[in-house]
Amino acid sequence: MSKTRTRSTFYWAMALMPRERRQAMFALYDLARALDDVADGEGSCEARRAGLDEWRREIDRLYAGAPTHALTQALLPVVRRFDLPRAEFEELTRGMEMDVDGPLVAPPRAALDLYCRRVAGTIGRLSLPIFGADGVAECEFALYLGRALQLVNILRDLNADAETGRLYVPLEYLQAAGIEPGSPRTVLAAPSFNQAAQRLVADAEEAFAAAHARLPDCNRRALWPALAMSAAYRALLHRLAKSALPMPTRQHVSRGAALCAALRAAIFARA
Numbered sequence: 274m275s276k277t278r279t280r281s282t283f284y285w286a287m288a289l290m291p292r293e294r295r296q297a298m299f300a301l302y303d304l305a306r307a308l309d310d311v312a313d314g315e316g317s318c319e320a321r322r323a324g325l326d327e328w329r330r331e332i333d334r335l336y337a338g339a340p341t342h343a344l345t346q347a348l349l350p351v352v353r354r355f356d357l358p359r360a361e362f363e364e365l366t367r368g369m370e371m372d373v374d375g376p377l378v379a380p381p382r383a384a385l386d387l388y389c390r391r392v393a394g395t396i397g398r399l400s401l402p403i404f405g406a407d408g409v410a411e412c413e414f415a416l417y418l419g420r421a422l423q424l425v426n427i428l429r430d431l432n433a434d435a436e437t438g439r440l441y442v443p444l445e446y447l448q449a450a451g452i453e454p455g456s457p458r459t460v461l462a463a464p465s466f467n468q469a470a471q472r473l474v475a476d477a478e479e480a481f482a483a484a485h486a487r488l489p490d491c492n493r494r495a496l497w498p499a500l501a502m503s504a505a506y507r508a509l510l511h512r513l514a515k516s517a518l519p520m521p522t523r524q525h526v527s528r529g530a531a532l533c534a535a536l537r538a539a540i541f542a543r544a
Contacts, residue, residue, distance in 0.1 A: 393419035421480035431519035
C-alpha cells in the first residue's frame with residue numbers, strides 16, 4: 274500500500290470496504306491523485322495543460338476499452354463493473370484546468386462553487402456506483418458532501434496554497450471583511466482575514482448539514498464510507514472554526530481518529 278494512500282483521511286473509510294469495492298475506490302483515488310499531481314506540478318502552465326490533455330486522451334482510451342497507462346488499466350474493470358459516468362471524469366479534468374489556467378486567487382463565489390463541483394463533486398458522483406447507492410437522493414448527498422470536504426481542504430491548506438500563489442476564499446468574503454485583493458500572502462496577513470475565512474467555515478457547515486439532510490431518503494447502509502469521511506472532516510472543521518485562520522501548521526486527522534470515525538459510521542449506517 275502506498276504511503277500517499279495510508280496518509281489520506283479517506284484511507285480507513287475505503288480500507289474497510291469489501292475487497293472488490295475497496296480496490297475500485299483505490300483505483301479511482303489513484304487516478305484522481307495523478308490528475309491533481311499534474312495540476313499542482315512545478316512545470317509551466319503549458320506543460321501542465323499538455324499533461325491534462327494527455328490524461329483526457331487516456332480517459333478516451335479507457336472508455337474505448339484500450340487504456341495504455343497502468344492507472345487506467347487498473348480502472349478499466351471498475352468502469353465496466355460499476356458503469357462509472359464518463360462525464361464526471363471530463364468534469365474532473367476541467368476542474369484541474371481551473372487550477373492550471375488560474376491560479377485561482379480570490380475567485381467570485383460562483384467560480385468557487387463551480388470549482389468544488391468539478392474537483393470534489395465529481396469524485397462523490399463516481400464513488401456512488403461503487404458504494405452501491407446511486408439514486409437521486411444519493412447524488413444530492415454526494416454533491417453537498419463533496420463541496421463540504423473541499424471547503425475543509427481549502428481552509429486547512431490556506432498557507433500551502435498561498436505558497437503556490439493560490440487563494441480560494443471568495444472575493445465577496447474578502448471585500449466584506451474590508452480586505453483588498455492582492456497576493457495570497459498579503460491577504461492572509463490582513464488583521465481581518467479570519468473574519469472572511471469564518472464565512473467559508475459557515476459554508477462548509479451548511480454543506481455538511483445539507484448532505485446529512487438527504488440521508489433519510491438514501492441507502493444509508495451503502496453510504497457508510499462517505500459518512501466516515503464526513504465524520505472525520507467535520508471534526509477537523511470544528512477545530513478550524515475555533516481557531517484564528519490561517520492556522521500556523523497544517524491540521525491533520527490522525528489515523529486513530531479516522532479509523533474511529535469509520536467504525537462509528539459503519540455502526541450508524543446499520544442502526
